[in-house]
Amino acid sequence: MAQSSLIFADNLAVSPLQKLQSPFLDKANVQLFVKRDDLIHPQFGGNKWRKLKYNLQHATNKNFDTLLTFGGAWSNHIYATAAAGKHFGFNTIGLIRGEKHAPLNTTLSFAEECGMQLHYIDRKQYRQKNDASFQKKIIEQFGNVYILPEGGSNSLAIRGCEEIIQEVNSQINKPFDVICCASGTGATLAGMISAIEAEEPIPKKFAIGFSVLKNGEFLTTEVNNFLNNGVADHLLSDNWRIEANFHFGGYAKINDELIQFMRDFQAQYNIALDAVYTAKMFYGLFALIKSNAFKPGSVIVAVHSGGIQGNKGFNL
Ligand SMILES: *Cc1c(COP(=O)(O)O)cnc(C)c1O
Numbered sequence: 001m002a003q004s005s006l007i008f009a010d011n012l013a014v015s016p017l018q019k020l021q022s023p024f025l026d027k028a029n030v031q032l033f034v035k036r037d038d039l040i041h042p043q044f045g046g047n048k049w050r051k052l053k054y055n056l057q058h059a060t061n062k063n064f065d066t067l068l069t070f071g072g073a074w075s076n077h078i079y080a081t082a083a084a085g086k087h088f089g090f091n092t093i094g095l096i097r098g099e100k101h102a103p104l105n106t107t108l109s110f111a112e113e114c115g116m117q118l119h120y121i122d123r124k125q126y127r128q129k130n131d132a133s134f135q136k137k138i139i140e141q142f143g144n145v146y147i148l149p150e151g152g153s154n155s156l157a158i159r160g161c162e163e164i165i166q167e168v169n170s171q172i173n174k175p176f177d178v179i180c181c182a183s184g185t186g187a188t189l190a191g192m193i194s195a196i197e198a199e200e201p202i203p204k205k206f207a208i209g210f211s212v213l214k215n216g217e218f219l220t221t222e223v224n225n226f227l228n229n230g231v232a233d234h235l236l237s238d239n240w241r242i243e244a245n246f247h248f249g250g251y252a253k254i255n256d257e258l259i260q261f262m263r264d265f266q267a268q269y270n271i272a273l274d275a276v277y278t279a280k281m282f283y284g285l286f287a288l289i290k291s292n293a294f295k296p297g298s299v300i301v302a303v304h305s306g307g308i309q310g311n312k313g314f315n316l
Helices: 022-026 047-061 076-088 106-113 123-127 130-140 155-171 187-197 216-228 232-236 256-269 277-290 308-314
Strands: 018-021 031-035 066-073 091-097 117-121 178-183 205-213 240-243 298-303
Touching: 018 155, 022 277, 031 047, 031 155, 047 076, 047 155, 066 076, 066 130, 076 091, 076 308, 091 106, 091 187, 106 117, 106 308, 155 178, 155 187, 155 216, 178 187, 178 216, 178 232, 178 277, 187 205, 187 216, 187 240, 205 216, 205 277, 216 240, 256 277, 277 298
Parallel strands: 031 298, 066 091, 091 117, 178 205, 178 298, 205 240
Antiparallel strands: 018 031
């Protein structure tokens, strides 16, 4: 049985906001802070926790004792759901895209150690995961499970990500100008935009989502859908954008330049990045800073959304 009246928020520390210092940033005349969501929890930190939090609360309120979700073999969301499920007393089931490979990789073996039941579905089925007919089959097979979408991205996830803004506001002594994150589904960005748009007064802060996928322009539509269920209001919004130029060839594609950037970043700032998401965001952000994309004196916040466990997929 899931634990009653959860203490989700209370027993996890608020992630630190850390100021980066370097000659590069001084010369560029910007202040850069990192919201260290990677430090929320060693196993279910990052934006995946932000997205899980209100979902687990809701699942508890509705008396679900089992979470079911989807992901690829290196999914940070599978990893976090397995760990958080164990921590908060839920059974967990993971439907994994593709075939089973023995021995299991580090992500899936960790999930299994947390008690997650793994099932493998082929790519065609995987694409149907959000269809009503497929979800009906899931309930028939697994019973009354709480279904989390891929990446945990749904409206309760957006609510969790709004809190990034509220926390940063309370941690920073001067209002920030720009906040950025790495974007896969766009849900984290949508939550941040939603919180910024609720703020007064204008001029508003600006949000940038660095797409980790090729042809990331489509994320503009995805973010709009999250924000407004497809209503066009936010299309006119001028306080956010998707940055589509730093995908490095596509999802989980990397090259030597990116790896070298991660090494240099770690050496300079003593912060480990993940190759799939946060390295691409920081690489892109630094390129924008170098090209004077931000006005002098700008206060910029970058969200470290975690994901370090996935580096093992690249032997990093
Ligand atoms: C999943 C993930 C993201 C992408 O978040 P979205 O809300 O899907 O855009 C970013 N960073 C890390 C480390 C992630 O694991």
